[in-house]
Amino acid sequence: xxxxxxxxxxxxxxxxxxxxxxxxxxxxxxxxxxxxxxxxxxxxxxxxxxxxxxxxxxxxxxxxxxxxxxxxxxxxxxxxxxxxxxxxxxxxxxxxxxxxxxxxxxxxxxxxxxxxxxxxxxxxxxxxxxxxxxxxxxxxxxxxxxxxxxxxxxxxxxxxxxxxxxxxxxxxxxxxxxxxxxxxxxxxxxxxxxxxxxxxxxxxxxxxxxxxxxxxxxxxxxxxxxxxxxxxxxxxxxxxxxxxxxxxxxxxxxxxxxxxxxxxxxxxxxxxxxxxxxxxxxxxxxxxxxxxxxxxxxxxxxxxxxxxxxxxxxxxxxxxxxxxxxxxxxxxxxxxxxxxxxxxxxxxxxxxxxxxxxxxxxxxxxxxxxxxxxxxxxxxxxxxxxxxxxxxxxxxxxxxxxxxxxxxxxxxxxxxxxxxxxxxxxxxxxxxxxxxxxxxxxxxxxxxxxxxxxxxxxxxxxxxxxxxxxxxxxxxxxxxxxxxxxxxxxxxxxxxxxxxxxxxxxxxxxxxxxxxxxxxxxxxxxxxxxxxxxxxxxxxxxxxxxxxxxxxxxxxxxxxxxxxxxxxxxxxxxxxxxxxxxxxxxxxxxxxxxxxxxxxxxxxxxxxxxxxxxxxxxxxxxxxxxxxxxxxxxxxxxxxxxxxxxxxxxxxxxxxxxxxxxxxxxxxxxxxxxxxxxxxxxxxxxxxxxxxxxxxxxxxxxxxxxxxxxxxxxxxxxxxxxxxxxxxxxxxxxxxxxxxxxxxxxxxxxxxxxxxxxxxxxxxxxxxxxxxxxxxxxxxxxxxxxxxxxxxxxxxxxxxxxxxxxxxxxxxxxxxxxxxxxxxxxxxxxxxx
Amino acid sequence: xxxxxxxxxxxxxxxxxxxxxxxxxxxxxxxxxxxxxxxxxxxxx
Numbered sequence: 001x002x003x004x005x006x007x008x009x010x011x012x013x014x015x016x017x018x019x020x021x022x023x024x025x026x027x028x029x030x031x032x033x034x035x036x037x038x039x040x041x042x043x044x045x046x047x048x049x050x051x052x053x054x055x056x057x058x059x060x061x062x063x064x065x066x067x068x069x070x071x072x073x074x075x076x077x078x079x080x081x082x083x084x085x086x087x088x089x090x091x092x093x094x095x096x097x098x099x100x101x102x103x104x105x106x107x108x109x110x111x112x113x114x115x116x117x118x119x120x121x122x123x124x125x126x127x128x129x130x131x132x133x134x135x136x137x138x139x140x141x142x143x144x145x146x147x148x149x150x151x152x153x154x155x156x157x158x159x160x161x162x163x164x165x166x167x168x169x170x171x172x173x174x175x176x177x178x179x180x181x182x183x184x185x186x187x188x189x190x191x192x193x194x195x196x197x198x199x200x201x202x203x204x205x206x207x208x209x210x211x212x213x214x215x216x217x218x219x220x221x222x223x224x225x226x227x228x229x230x231x232x233x234x235x236x237x238x239x240x241x242x243x244x245x246x247x248x249x250x251x252x253x254x255x256x257x258x259x260x261x262x263x264x265x266x267x268x269x270x271x272x273x274x275x276x277x278x279x280x281x282x283x284x285x286x287x288x289x290x291x292x293x294x295x296x297x298x299x300x301x302x303x304x305x306x307x308x309x310x311x312x313x314x315x316x317x318x319x320x321x322x323x324x325x326x327x328x329x330x331x332x333x334x335x336x337x338x339x340x341x342x343x344x345x346x347x348x349x350x351x352x353x354x355x356x357x358x359x360x361x362x363x364x365x366x367x368x369x370x371x372x373x374x375x376x377x378x379x380x381x382x383x384x385x386x387x388x389x390x391x392x393x394x395x396x397x398x399x400x401x402x403x404x405x406x407x408x409x410x411x412x413x414x415x416x417x418x419x420x421x422x423x424x425x426x427x428x429x430x431x432x433x434x435x436x437x438x439x440x441x442x443x444x445x446x447x448x449x450x451x452x453x454x455x456x457x458x459x460x461x462x463x464x465x466x467x468x469x470x471x472x473x474x475x476x477x478x479x480x481x482x483x484x485x486x487x488x489x490x491x492x493x494x495x496x497x498x499x500x501x502x503x504x505x506x507x508x509x510x511x512x513x514x515x516x517x518x519x520x521x522x523x524x525x526x527x528x529x530x531x532x533x534x535x536x537x538x539x540x541x542x543x544x545x546x547x548x549x550x551x552x553x554x555x556x557x558x559x560x561x562x563x564x565x566x567x568x569x570x571x572x573x574x575x576x577x578x579x580x581x582x583x584x585x586x587x588x589x590x591x592x593x594x595x596x597x598x599x600x601x602x603x604x605x606x607x608x609x610x611x612x613x614x615x616x617x618x619x620x621x622x623x624x625x626x627x628x629x630x631x632x633x634x635x636x637x638x639x640x641x642x643x644x645x646x647x648x649x650x651x652x653x654x655x656x657x658x659x660x661x662x663x664x665x666x667x668x669x670x671x672x673x674x675x676x677x678x679x680x681x682x683x684x685x686x687x688x689x690x691x692x693x694x695x696x697x698x699x700x701x702x703x704x705x706x707x708x709x710x711x712x713x714x715x716x717x718x719x720x721x722x723x724x725x726x727x728x729x730x731x732x733x734x735x736x737x738x739x740x741x742x743x744x745x746x747x748x749x750x751x752x753x754x755x756x757x758x759x760x761x762x763x764x765x766x767x768x769x770x771x772x773x774x775x776x777x778x779x780x781x782x783x784x785x786x787x788x789x790x791x792x793x794x795x796x797x798x799x800x801x802x803x804x805x806x807x808x809x810x811x812x813x814x815x816x817x818x819x820x821x822x823x824x825x826x827x828x829x830x831x832x833x
Numbered sequence: 834x835x836x837x838x839x840x841x842x843x844x845x846x847x848x849x850x851x852x853x854x855x856x857x858x859x860x861x862x863x864x865x866x867x868x869x870x871x872x873x874x875x876x877x878x
Contacts, residue, residue, distance in 0.1 A: 067876070116875065119869060123873070137869060138865075139868050140866070140869070189864055190859045200848075201844075201845060228845060
């Protein structure tokens with residue numbers, strides 16, 4: 001993607017040459033001057049855009065561009081040229097497609113779907129590909145459902161067209177669990193509808209009955225309305241309301257306090273007593289209250305679960321976008337196959353920039369593998385699945401695949417960790433439990449009191465008390481606050497997968513941070529320079545010619561736009577050692593200590609410093625000009641600009657911070673001391689299993705009643721198990737797929753800057769929840785007082801209870817939890833603008 | 834006013850019909866995706 005700055009916001013209709021910047025016909029980005037072809041009417045910024053445009057143009061679908069200009073100014077992605085042959089593989093068919101009649105259907109996640117024009121274009125895909133019968137897109141989730149005739153067209157062909165118009169697809173994983181979730185969503189919706197219809201009807205009957213009090217209703221009509229209310233309310237309790245009884249029965253059996261227990265008590269008490277009075281023919285009924293309560297509670301839950309589902313969907317989409325195919329060598333050719341069909345003994349080709357699909361042994365090739373820092377591999381070396389091949393093509397002999405690989409084993413640890421996670425006793429549940437106990441005791445007291453004063457009304461008053469003091473704010477307002485908060489957080493790039501997170505993060509606890517990629521940028525960067533500054537331009541010129549990661553980092557960090565480009569005469573690169581060149585008439589040698597000292601004289605001072613840096617865990621690069629070493633550059637993992645300010649603010653708020661890293665202890669100590677950690681809080685050399693053990697040990701040492709929780713922040717495969725085991729696991733941007741599956745919160749902005757915003761939002765949400773509880777407590781105390789005094793008639797009960805709920809609701813909706821804007825920049829003292 | 838004995842249960846039956854119709858619609862997946870159709874209907878030519 002090209003940076004936003006180069007994009008021209010208003011879609012300029014003029015595409016002619018010579019008037020302002022020339023824009024790409026397909027994506028509206030500025031076309032680089034070198035690619036402008038004055039003989040053409042339309043200009044393109046890259047080959048991908050040209051391909052996409054020509055397909056759209058040939059199929060007479062240019063209306064896409066009109067629609068897009070009306071609706072959205074985001075640029076579409078350019079096309080790609082992957083073969084997608086793995087989509088035709090038998091294993092793929094078995095896993096992801098299903099046959100319905102003569103057609104085959106498959107659901108695919110599409111990358112880059114964001115507006116109505118995308119919808120229009122994708123649903124017209126059957127016009128572009130013969131044999132494709134239907135393409136239906138779910139715009140919000142970005143999932144397309146394809147149906148095609150297998151005798152006419154192959155899936156890879158359809159998918160290639162999709163990719164070439166800018167929507168690279170990936171199979172939607174976990175089809176079974178998603179089907180299960182969809183079914184649950186539907187059941188929830190039906191329950192909500194039934195509860196709503198019943199509540200509305202019973203309310204109407206109740207109105208008629210209240211009117212009848214003042215208007216002398218015929219006893220026969222009164223009886224009919226009462227009996228009808230009873231039938232409907234019993235139906236409401238037995239069908240949609242059954243969820244409360246089921247979950248409170250589970251809560252009672254496992255002896256864990258749960259919000260559903262007081263609700264179930266109130267529903268049962270109100271319902272049973274009203275049934276009794278209806279059959280008896282005299283006394284108050286509370287059917288309207290009970291049925292409205294069922295509806296309101298279900299509605300609160302429905303919205304909360306939908307919001308959390310949306311966050312989970314977004315994370316799942318990211319998860320699906322990670323590569324799932326491998327390039328298997330078959331004879332003289334290679335073929336794209338799904339990872340699932342690889343067998344031990346197969347030979348796979350791994351291009352530079354691809355991640356390894358399996359654990360195995362290098363068969364041929366010589367490249368650098370990214371294992372938190374580049375490691376050189378040659379034939380015979382072992383490589384692990386999930387690591388990135390950085391510099392050159394490799395052929396790898398497959399040893400283990402799938403579950404048996406190291407990543408697979410880690411994923412199993414993740415699943416175990418998620419299972420072991422103890423249920424958190426939620427604040428609202430605790431309050432709810434005490435509240436119920438108190439109210440039950442008070443009801444008992446009221447009953448006793450009135451049995452002594454006036455036995456005829458004892459039961460009446462006690463039940464009135466239970467119904468009027470139902471913890472509505474707990475049952476309804478709390479989920480609504482959480483729903484609004486998660487929704488707003490998602491728009492700000494913080495995807496919260498569970499409701500517990502908000503409570504856990506609202507009070508300071510212990511936070512364990514991963515180093516690479518979380519506190520540091522995760523790549524190589526220039527961290528120190530010693531010696532002659534005048535040779536920086538020379539080093540930049542020489543290193544720009546190489547694609548080695550070290551050279552790239554040096555070239556990037558030493559670039560000086562004001563300097564005049566130097567002329568290079570000759571270069572000679574030795575992989576893994578260094579580079580030798582003649583530039584501006586001077587002989588330059590850049591590389592490791594051993595490489596440079598073989599070709600030039602290295603001063604004692606430089607050699608010493610190089611050894612000291614190497615011992616500290618940073619890579620020293622020597623620069624020699626005309627046979628003498630003149631400067632020393634150090635490459636390491638650069639600390640993120642916002643890290644120090646964020647960590648200081650966290651410490652100020654009372655969080656206890658530690659670093660846990662798989663890197664060498666010296667590297668961790670160096671980064672940790674730069675970020676203000678004490679020596680014992682910098683833990684290095686930890687395996688994934690050791691990280692998991694550290695998390696569990698620290699978690700066990702925290703007092704569960706203190707409210708202090710263990711938060712783990714990380715991004716890599718090696719953090720996944722620890723993320724799952726922590727009270728709250730936060731995965732940061734760019735995380736590996738395993739950590740996406742394991743985390744509770746996913747931050748889509750890189751670095752830990754948005755952690756503070758997340759904590760602020762959670763703290764504010766908890767304040768709103770507490771305020772709601774106070775409001776409802778205030779109302780309920782007054783109502784309970786009236787009920788105990790025996791002054792409560794059904795009219796007052798029917799008015800007081802909704803007022804308590806409505807005011808709590810109003811407060812929740814108006815409250816500031818997370819900032820409401822999408823694009824408001826987050827500023828931290830140390831961050832760059 | 835004895836007409837109420839017919840009309841009120843009839844109203845309840847109508848409501849039941851509505852709920853059943855909604856249940857059928859939800860179970861056949863008509864509420865699975867409520868965002869896309871709103872956009873799609875703008876495009877149909």
